[in-house]
Amino acid sequence: MTVTHRWLALSTLGLFFFMVIVDGSIITIAVPAMAAGLHVPTSQINLVIAIYLVGISGLLLTFGQLGDQLGRIRLFKWGTLLFTIGSALASLGISLPLVLGGRLVQAIGASMTMANSYAIVTDIFPMAFLGRALGVESIFISLGALAGPGLGGLILAYLSWHAIFWINIPLGLFCLIVAWRVFPASSAPAQTPTIDWPGTLWLITAAASFYVFTSTLLTQPVITLLSLGLFTVALVQFSQAERRAVKPLLDFAIFRHPLFSRSLLASFMSFIAAYFFTLLAPIYLxxxxxxxxxxxxxxxxxxxxxxxxxxxxAGWLTDRYPQVRxxxxxxxxxxxxEIGLVLSNGQHEPWVLGSLSILISIGTAVFSTPSNTLIMSSVPAEQRGMAGATNSxxxxxxxxxxxxxxxxxYYGSLSVLAGRAALTVTGQVPQHLLHAQSVAYLAATILLVIGLWLIRSRKVMTA
Structure with a gap:
């Protein structure tokens, strides 16, 4: 590939990643409009969100495995086509089952592309430029994670909820055309692909039960406990299935690479902590x-x-300096x-929160870009699909x-302070809200400190 084609391919991968991530959150703001348009209760519209998130999570490792066997670029092209078709079906909005069907097709296509995107970038860029390439892709991922509700509100201000899915069609076709004309041709598979069906089914079960667990945690304790139990059983069965599989979705030997395993776990801590700010900052403001x-x-x-x-x-720093450092x-x-957020007390705002937002953005970039680079470069080429899918x-x-x-x-602390169950911020004492916020951010700080300890380990430094 020429240099121009590499960067055009990277931009296409990033644009599609942006669409996939946006579609995970853009529906939240359209729930009332969709419920009215489809003549169903708003609770049923939550299925439109659930089927997409569960579908992606449950199939990522499967399509990472197929990408390693059939060719990652081939999977990306087919995934782009399926995502576009699913968007077209969902945009028709004739009935809830049709929208759910479209969302399922979207999820399958999104999972195919997400599972192989990191690996494709690693394949087409020289190692000396990999940090910069993944840094550029991280721009699209960051924007996608934050732009969903705002973009959805802008669309609903001028168009019907169907337009939330319409916009994916021209963008998806554009990405598909670039992929066919610019991406390297996929070689024919050397053998018939092998799919780890037991592992796939157990992972889908784990993803579905985990979603139910998180959705009912504060409101339906019986369902929460049942779903947690099912999630635990699914994880145990998944682990056993992978150890028996000839070609597992997740080869646990991959975790023997200290750079891979510790970087991945540290990233997991940072992903968890990031959503504390995403959830609590709007309430605070x-x-x-x-x-x-x-x-x-x-x-x-x-x-x-x-x-x-x-x-x-951050990409330039990753290519120039030791990545662990x-x-x-x-x-x-x-x-x-995060310590600054713990200490926030409403004084000197919005300058304090704005400054901390800048620090969070810089810190996330400087951490995540070398982390992604290490995760993808620390495994053999034949396992890049698995590594990228695991990262996603x-x-x-x-x-x-x-x-x-x-x-x-947050709400647990608020309930203790209020002396009763508090599931809403409406009518709460401002000082209680500040205290509950500090407790929540303190939990996030602990997670980040654990992440820092993981990457300061001598095993990582000397690997």
């Missing part, structure tokens, strides 16, 4: 500080705006920012677990 919606939106856009600059710089710098910045799966579970832990610690 609007309920405690009484900031207008417009100003809140502007303050929350600071982080993605800084990410546009921070991620490429750069990861440590990033994690230290994240720990310092870690982010998906981190997102859900982070939201759950943030919600549990």
């Amino acid at each position: 609007q309920v405690v500080l009484h900031t207008s919606s417009q100003l809140t939106g502007l303050i929350l856009m600071i982080a993605p705006a800084i990410a546009l600059v921070a991620n490429p710089i 750069v990861m440590q710098w990033g994690m230290v910045l994240l720990v310092l920012a 799966l870690t982010r998906e579970f981190g997102m859900v677990l982070g939201t759950t832990l943030a919600t549990t610690t």
Whole structure:
């Protein structure tokens, strides 16, 4: 590939990653409009969110395995096509079953692309430029994680909810055309692909039960316990199935690489901690500080705006300096920012929160770019699909677990202070909200300190 084709391919991978991540959260703001349009209760619209997230999480490792066997670029092309078709089906909006069917097709396509995106970047870029390449891709991922609700609100202000899916069609076709014309041709598979069906089924069960567990944690204790039990059983069965499989979805030998295993676990801690800020910052701004919606939106856009600059710089640092050392710098910045959030008391705002947002964005970029680079470069080429899929799966579970832990610690602390069950911030004492926020951010700080310890280990430093 020429240099121009490499960067065009990277931009295409990033754009599609952006769409896939946005579609995981953009529905949240359209729930009332979709319920009215489809003539169903809002609770049923939650299935539109669940089927997408569970489908992606449950199939990532399967398509990572197939990417290693059939060719990652081939899987990316087919995944792009399926995601576009699923978007078209969902956009018709004739009935809830049709929308759910479209979302399932979307999830299958999204999983195929996400599972192989990191590996494709690693395949097409020389190792000397890999940090910069993954830094650029991280821009799209960061923007996608933050842009969903805002983009959805903008669309609903002028168009019907169907347009949430319409916009994927031209973008998906564009990505597909570039993939066919620019990406290297996939070679014919050397053998008939082998799918680990038992592992796939147990992973889907684990993803579904984990989603139910996190969704009912504060409201339905019986269902929460049952789903937690099923999740535990599914994980045990998945582990046993993988040890018996001829070609497992997840070869546990991959975790013998200290750079891979510890970088992945540290990333998991950072993913969890990141969603504490995502959940609590809007509450702090609007309920405690009484900031207008417009100003809140502007303050929350600071982080993605800084990410546009921070991620490429982090990529340059990754290619120039020892990657473990750069990861440590990033994690230290994240720990310092989290301590600042713990100490936030409503004074000197919004300057304090804005400054901490900048620190979080820089820290995330400086940590995640070398982390992704180490994860992808520390395994053999034939395991890159598995490594990339595992990395994406870690982010998906981190997102859900982070939201759950943030919600549990925040509202749990609020309930203790209020002397009764508190599942809403409405009518709560501002000082109680600040205290509950500090407790939640303290939990996130502990997670980040664990992550820092993992990458400061002598095993990582000397690997």
